[in-house]
Amino acid sequence: MMRKGRVRTMANLTSLDKRRIWVSALVALFIIGMAFFIYLLSPRSRDTKESIKVGFIMDGDESMPYTANFIRAMDGLERELKDRVEVEAKYNVPGDAVEEVVAEMAEKGMDLLFFNSYGYEEAAKKAAAAYPKVQICQATGDNANTSPILPNYHTFMGEIYQGRYVAGKVAGLKLKEMIEKGIIDEDKAYVGYVAAYPYAEVISGFTAFFLGVRSECPTALMKVRYAHSWGNYTKEREIADILIAEGCSIISQHSDTAGPAVACESYYGEKEVYHVGYNQDMMDLAPTSSLTGCRIDWSPYVMAAAEALLSGKKIEESVKGHIHGNDAGAGFLQGWVKMMELNLAIAPPGSEEAVNEAIEDFKKGKEQVFKGDYVGVDPADSGDICELKDGYQENANSSAPSFHYILKDVIVVEGETR
DSSP: OOOOOOOOOTTTSOHHHHHHHHHHHHHHHHHHHHHHHHHHHOGGGSSOOSOEEEEEEOSSOTTSHHHHHHHHHHHHHHHHHGGGEEEEEEOSOOGGGHHHHHHHHHHTTOSEEEEOOGGGHHHHHHHHHHOTTSEEEEETOOOTTSSSOOTTEEEEEEOTHHHHHHHHHHHHHHHHHHHHTTSSOGGGOEEEEEESOSOHHHHHHHHHHHHHHHHHOTTOEEEEEEOSOSSOHHHHHHHHHHHHHTTEEEEEEESSSSHHHHHHHTTTTTSOOEEEEESSOOTTTOTTTEEEEEEEOOHHHHHHHHHHHHHTOOHHHHOOSEEETTEEEEOTTTTSEEEOOOOTTTOOTTHHHHHHHHHHHHHTTOOOOBOSSOEEEETTEEEEEEEOSSOBOTTSSOSSOOOOOEETTTEEEEOOOO
16 A cells, blocks of 8 residues: 655644745846846857848958968958858959948948048048947057047957067078178178058067077168059159168068069069068069068958857957957967068078067067167157167057057168158
């Protein structure tokens, strides 16, 4: 015979048991409520998308090394995210046509727009105000954190001074080798630089390159000439020829054509002249003179921004790097800066080791570039002086470079204005 178990009901529960049940129920409801509240606030839970439309507005095309480097990131986005992104690009967009192009893309339902040139930044920010549902990302911009601060407007740039410094070390080792072989005199160790404009971005870059040179060849001096253009092949080649005629044994550049590399290669068999590039590997064009180069890899940011929209997150929450409000940047550690292939046929002894060691130092935070027994002067204000004994940390507060001082006695700038 089965024994009947005792069934407890609310009627026969003690008052203590009832209180325990009610407390447990309230606690459970509280936990469920908090979980739901957290769910609602979670960036991942809001505005997630199966796919997004991504637009790229560029000031050049694949024939320009800078734009070609950006196209590489765009192609990588399509390759990685496949049918989760629909990509459209507009090339050779002049500054006065940006508003029309943005309107066209916005009408197509773009979720995310990338602008590749600093020259677009004012128009890009206006576009962000006009189309608040579109996330707009401006490469090399410096106005994301200035009023008005817009939640859908972002700036980003790789900390390229790191790559220029490493490339400078290779150039310095080459100068040292040429001195040891008697090709040049120790007091004639000149490097030349084809610069686009006297902007902080350009000045920071050639200074970092020069300090890399100096770390290996302490007697080196630099001559800089401005092209006052980003993409004038003829002008850039002409400037490189002038610098070579002035005694520069190595030419580098912050300009967008292969003109300087071709100029260096043209001296093969006549005199030893070498080239250090930017954005594009020049070894095919200049096999006997191209030493190495560096570039910004835009892919980490482009990918993170797209993934942020797909997962409903804020862009700066997805980006790995140094975040400054609505601005982001990073260097070797996060893969935003890359070295191009080292030309082993002409690279000086110890180059590979020097490159790898410097990159590791940057990743560990050991390397400080803008430091030494130097005094810099602002070319636009002679009263603005910067002493580098204690060091100057580039990109400390923004992804856009801020170092804008010409180092006295070691860097000579010609043709600073037209």
